[in-house]
Amino acid sequence: MQPNPLPHGSPQPAQHPPMIAVHNMSKLYGEFVALDRLNFDVQRGEKIVVLGPSGSGKSTLIRTFNRIEPHDSGSIIIDGKIINEKTSLTELRCMVGMVFQNYNLFPHLSVLDNCTLAPQLVRNVARKDAQEMAHNFLKQVGIPEQAHKYPIQLSGGQQQRVAIARALCMQPEVMLFDEPTAALDPEAITGVVSIMDTLAEQGITTLCVTHEMAFSRRIADKIVFMDQGRILEITPPEQFFTAPQTERAQNFLNQMIRY
């Protein structure tokens, strides 16, 4: 294995410590190296979009931040706390929310109960307060009238909005989006993307794995480009989309444009 060609990180002129600091972090599936000695920081309120071909380790990367995929070596520090096997998962997951490609709403619960279950169980929020908060977030994602329906009665775009509201109800400081629009039709994508725009404006730290180039270009502070478990580039979006540094990134962008 070669050292990561882009040792990025510490010498950044930041007044505040980074929200997420990743140092030499690796993840293995048996012999297979899924993530290979990654280094990078995410500042508080920063929006990061992770791009790369499928199988490059994008989803695995963001899943290490809420420890749904525990990393094997190196370190991850979130908000000053080292993430390892001793970390309280409850605390970590209150701080880091996640939205999935397939929404993964709980089909047996109403939209409202989807949003209030975890706050009640995990954060010990009173039922009434949890419902009030849920109504607020459902309003924010634009579907306040769907609160009493079951997920199966909603369209894909509406379900993904509920999933976002559900994650927000935990009042996280970091939001992870794992290809949130990949299963949606173009019209629904627009709706979900506009919600993510709003969240970005509110200053919540965001990491998003996506193939939405326009969205990435518009909201990302940085693009992280990955291939084969490594980070090849960490650059501002303008630079990434106009003058990518690596040949691999160029090829990737050419492929995307062809679609």
Place this chain on the structure above:
Amino acid sequence: MAALSFFAAKNKVCKPNKWASALLIGLLGTGLALSTPTMGRAQSSSETVPSFVQDGTLTVCTNPTLPPMTFIQGSDASKPEGMDIDVVRALAQRWHASLSLITMDFTGLFPSLAAQRCGLVISGIIQLADREKNFDAVAYQETALTVVARANTPPIKSMAELSGKTIAVQAGTSYAARIERENVSLAAAGKAPILVQQYPTEDQVVQQVLIGRVFAFVSQDVELYYRQKQLHGKVRIILKPDYQDYRHFAAYLRKNKQDRALLSQTIAELEQDGTLAKLRQKWSLSSQAEQALTADESSGGFNWQSFFSALFSAAFLKGAALTLGVALLSHFIAILISIPMAVALNSHKNSALKWVLKAYVSIFRGAPTLLQLLFIWNALPQFFPIFREQWFTPFLATLVALSINESAYQVEINRAALSAVDGGQELAADALGMKRKQVYRYVIFPQALRIALPPTINEFISLLKTTSLASVISLQELLAITQVQVARTFEFTEYYAAALVYYLAMVFFFLFLQKRVERRFSWADRKKATANAA
């Protein structure tokens, strides 16, 4: 009554039919070896009381389906009556002991004696040399074998005339073996053998002749004298073969010379003082009764009055309640056991526990339920004497057997249901910070329940009917009650119909319940969810 000798009469002895008996006999061998040395410990102080009378109680096993020797007359299936019961009552009185009667299936009598569940077996059983290899026997009543056919059949002169004909006998009795010996002679003479059909109860044997499926049945004279009232002269004795070795009914006990001597002495005393003579009169065990077996053809047809009185009888209600109770409780326990097992089996880790659980499921799904019941009731006490004690009732044994058996099936249902819940559900719940228990309780189980419910209700309905097997270990559930009542009255159709009504009513109730519960799962169906919201 005359000393007619018959052959195997309804002796219900240790010739349990079929595979179950083969296994049990094997187990018996060990059991006897273990149990014999322990006898005689309790009452050694008293010389006049046999050692099988323990703590002042004479415990007797009987299969109450052989009137007038031992049978159920009233509606309480736990209170047998008859000649045999009066004999042991007299014995208990002589020994100043209280009498405890245990009723059970015929094939369970000797295993229970070996397992020390009872001290004596008395159930209209023929005294046979074969049986005396393993147990001691003391005769108390003369008897004779009879061949009985429908009323219009002419008498025959010898067993050889039955060549090529079909006759019915009760399973577990030694009649079949006796007929085999006839068949050897028939074969030597170049004639066709007698064909034998075996039925689990005496009343079914009689029924085969009444409906004309078989030519004749083999029975004991005493029973026939009693039954002629029920049979309304529809049958007659066509032959009384004189078999030397089928002349006496005997009470059986575990091998013990001293006990046997005491028992014979007491029976001889009862004979001398006229007690037994009085009892014979009471139960019509006299040859005069034979003459009463004459025609008086009465009509068949469905007796609605019997049907309704059975349907609303306390006995049937109790039997149905017991059936329902055993099924509900054992399924409940099975579900409790099976959930953690299914969760463990569904985990991705490969552990030793998983192998143990797989073995458990394979064994208890593989072995016939009836065998498991018999094993727990009859074999377990051979290894663990604690299971002989009174607290281990047929109800408890059934509960244990059916719970274990059912859990093996339920595990598979649960496992399939759990793995049918999308993996993304657990992922999402994890990402929301829920603890393992919360993930299962609030997210996975409610969804798995919807998938598991229909096959679970199916299993329950099947289990409800499986409880009828427990009649072999003397549980007085619905079918056992039905059979006992049929043996008493011979009104097959009416009592079967009443039992059918109970079974169907229970099953329909649970199907209805299933529909109601499924409505609560409308979240899984877009149309229904919308309809419910509207």
